[in-house]
Amino acid sequence: MITYELMLLLRIMPKPEVKQVLQRTADQIFGKGGFIRKIENLGTRDMPYKTSSHGMVHKQASYFLYEFNVPPSSLADLLDEYARDVDVIRRRIYKKREPEPFECTLQEEILPPPYRKDVQDMIADAKKHDKPKFQSNTGLDYYPFQK
Amino acid sequence: MNFLTIRKLLPVFNNVIIRTSTISTTPGRLSKDQEDQPNFDMDNPFEKVQMKCILCKHNIQVDYKNVKLLSQFQSPYTGRIYGRHITGLCKTQQELVQSEITKAQSAGLMATYLKESCFLEDPQLFDTENPIRPHKY
Numbered sequence A: 001m002i003t004y005e006l007m008l009l010l011r012i013m014p015k016p017e018v019k020q021v022l023q024r025t026a027d028q029i030f031g032k033g034g035f036i037r038k039i040e041n042l043g044t045r046d047m048p049y050k051t052s053s054h055g056m057v058h059k060q061a062s063y064f065l066y067e068f069n070v071p072p073s074s075l076a077d078l079l080d081e082y083a084r085d086v087d088v089i090r091r092r093i094y095k096k097r098e099p100e101p102f103e104c105t106l107q108e109e110i111l112p113p114p115y116r117k118d119v120q121d122m123i124a125d126a127k128k129h130d131k132p133k134f135q136s137n138t139g140l141d142y143y144p145f146q147k
Numbered sequence B: 001m002n003f004l005t006i007r008k009l010l011p012v013f014n015n016v017i018i019r020t021s022t023i024s025t026t027p028g029r030l031s032k033d034q035e036d037q038p039n040f041d042m043d044n045p046f047e048k049v050q051m052k053c054i055l056c057k058h059n060i061q062v063d064y065k066n067v068k069l070l071s072q073f074q075s076p077y078t079g080r081i082y083g084r085h086i087t088g089l090c091k092t093q094q095e096l097v098q099s100e101i102t103k104a105q106s107a108g109l110m111a112t113y114l115k116e117s118c119f120l121e122d123p124q125l126f127d128t129e130n131p132i133r134p135h136k137y
């Protein structure tokens, strides 16, 4: 089961209206057979860039974050519903990223180029495209005939 | 001259080792001799410390909602993401930072053509004027 995160930017509205919009957007998730884990209010602030949606230019927005589970096939429908909602300025759904442990490879990356694995692979790859050289099979390390 | 003095010292040093081995045959001195033996099981004390990038060192999870952190990897003039040769991050972390920045910009959390003015005073994590990766030469 994949947990999704929905970033919802709402236009500036009085509180009761914001509540209505949040209820509406949450109901659409429930309607798709999903459930909500968390709703976070990230505050109202100036947007980093102005956005025009539904014929209006917005420079401020209220940020809301939903954490929810829903069948993956219904994500497109959900985004489509929010796109048609006039109170929503912007919406994005991302997968909630689980932190995977990995090793820092900086030490190998700062080695001189000939010692790096990716450079060695690159050189080996380039050698494949070299023209085949004629083998005289004389057993000598020089050309015995006059050139 | 230094080399000569070392050469003179070497035979003396060998004698000392031979003498200790003769003493070790006596049962009374054996335990003390074993005490003085070097511990060969220990890790290499001359092994160099492995360098780590700044995010791995402090074990920081990069997230697209953490705009204050992400904006430190963004140019204040063009809003573009600094490359690996400037940030000094390892390959995995750099890719993570880049993908999280694009996510944040797409979600309307982060500026695209500039760094937001509230983050301009943040401390510098790396020297943008000197875009060279750390090396030992």
Ligand SMILES: [Zn+2]
Pocket: A103, A104, A105, A106, B052, B053, B054, B055, B056, B057, B089, B090, B091, B093
């Ligand atoms: Zn790292």
